[in-house]
Amino acid sequence: MKKIRFFAVFAAVLFFAVSCAGMKPLAQNASMDAPLEVTILHINDHHSHLEPVKIDMTIDGVKTKALFGGYPEVVNQIKALKASVKNPVTLHAGDAITGTLYFTLFGGSADAALMNISGFDYFTLGNHEFDAGNEGLKKFLDYLKVPVLSANVNPEKSSILYGMWKPYAVMMIEGQKVGIIGLDTVRKTVDSSSPGKDVHFTDEIETSQKYANELKKQGINKIILLSHGGAEKNFEIAKKVSGIDIIITGDSHWLFGNEEMKKAGLPVRAEYPHKFMSPANEPVYVVEGWEYSKFVGELKVTFDKNGIVSAIEGKPHVLVHDTWFERKNKEGKKYNPEGAEKAAIVAALQQLPYVSIAKADQEAATLLDKFKKEKQALGSEVVGSITGEVMPGGSPNRIPNTANPKGSIATRFVAETMLSEMRSLGTGNIDFTIQNSGGVRADITPGNVTFNDAYTFLPFGNTLYLVDVKGSEVKQILEDALEFALAGTSTGAFPYGAGIRFEANQYKDSAGKRLVKTEIQNRETGAWELVNDNKMYKMGTNAYIAGGKDGYITLGKITSTRSGEDTYLPDAESFIKFLKTHPSFSAYTDSNVILHFDPNNEVMKK
CATH class of the missing domain: 3.60.21.10 (Metallo-dependent phosphatases)
Known part of the structure; x- marks a missing residue:
């Protein structure tokens, strides 16, 4: 009986000593060293x-x-x-x-x-x-x-x-x-x-x-x-x-x-x-x-x-x-x-x-x-209000025309909300944003704006995307979008921006170009400066056109070969946040786009 107690005590002491030394006791090795399926x-x-x-x-x-x-x-x-x-x-x-x-x-x-x-x-x-x-x-x-x-x-x-x-x-x-x-x-x-x-x-x-x-x-x-x-x-x-x-x-x-x-x-x-x-x-x-x-x-x-x-x-x-x-x-x-x-x-x-x-x-x-x-029920809750005039948007206003030479002011406003939201997050010193007009589905009218309204204006769930682009690439991105929109392929490709403005012809010049002048606003001084072809800019846009969709061919090539960043921040969410921080916003009445019409092109006479 004493021998049994002795060996029991000895075994317990040995187990304690082995454990304290960081070693696995023999009795547990059989389990710990076995194959395991999970x-x-x-x-x-x-x-x-x-x-x-x-x-x-x-x-x-x-x-x-x-x-x-x-x-x-x-x-x-x-x-x-x-x-x-x-x-x-x-x-x-x-x-x-x-x-x-x-x-x-x-x-x-x-x-x-x-x-x-x-x-x-x-x-x-x-x-x-x-x-x-x-x-x-x-x-x-x-x-x-x-x-x-x-x-x-x-x-x-x-x-x-x-x-x-x-x-x-x-x-x-x-x-x-x-x-x-x-x-x-x-x-x-x-x-x-x-x-x-x-x-x-x-x-x-x-x-x-x-x-x-x-x-x-x-x-x-x-x-x-x-x-x-x-x-x-x-x-x-x-x-x-x-x-x-x-x-x-x-x-x-x-x-x-x-x-x-x-x-x-x-x-x-x-x-x-x-x-x-x-x-x-x-x-x-x-x-x-x-x-x-x-x-x-x-x-x-x-x-x-x-x-x-x-x-x-x-x-x-x-x-x-x-x-x-x-x-x-x-x-x-x-x-x-x-x-x-x-x-x-x-x-x-x-x-x-x-x-x-x-x-x-x-x-x-x-x-x-x-x-x-x-x-x-909560979708009808007001997130902010807009005073002033109607900001035209939707299909009839995608491209500036003789009846509405300023085009989709609503798209410009969405681009502004994107820029504001990205800058509020400190997102990489963003210089400007570009939004395609087809992504904004309706006029933005004065009055209260609800959650449902925001998702009506921006129904596609597009997310905000960041990418570095050279000045020369900025111009080509705009040329691609203008060609796609004005040649009749998709009017929704027409670009509007915030922190960027451009002047273009509805027709091509002798060099096959439409852009006349492109400027980006200096984020520190607020001054408008001609785009420097060799300078790198931080551009914000939506992930849809960042992937090369809607005629944004050059942009799609850039994002496929150069590191960009999809923030996965929804555009409608940025719109809502902007209105919450600007609870009584005065509507834009001007455009960042000047488009010169070809008088012989009946498409522009709307």
């Missing part, structure tokens, strides 16, 4: 997009518009997957808020309420979480019950945000530890959002290595980086940081997928998952889940006994509804397929391995319905 379920950048959106894709060989996503549909997909996969780890890679009236009206409470029933294990901060400053973020996090991680966002002890998140977490799965590090994008958060001066940021790469090392010192050899650093920055992290196995990214809104998805016209930017090798010559896999509640990622990962990824299987879930479709007939007229044609579309969708038919989770749908009804 399934990571993830989304990112839902940006307060809680309802389905209409997207084009090719279905059964025909271009078809369908309803994609919706947040209750995301919840349903996550719940179904969690019930069917092994060891689920459910993550949100940031930018939950900002983007629709749901955020404008509810300040993050609607998003938080739905996230709370989504089953997330962890959420990391995105740059747009700071759009309403420290106070706005705190309100959002006060509602949110999901644990928050961010290793490179460090509030001072005196900050109201201090202690509201941790740099990393450790999950226990089948007796094994899996580390999860949170990360935010630095430059975009500082330059294009509104963090307080009491919040400090550290470099993404240095921070990732620091905490990977810290987790390894704790004996953790399976590490996930939950990073709102964007695809390109996370590709760099994958190649420069050792110890990280999986990177779940957000911020860049990239759809990771496969060739079959590309053939369907979906904007796939990288393979799901995308493989790299770390400096330690170990595999690192990066994935991102598109945007706006349209996608749920499913990544099955097998770690070997040393914590190295030995097998991986990615399954993207694009959430497509089977209830509504739109196509064009031979004459180009839109119609909604019904009967046999609709059934064939649904059957084709069901055969696509990357498509999951979107179904709403009932609990989430009921919760969203409460906010939706309140949104409809």
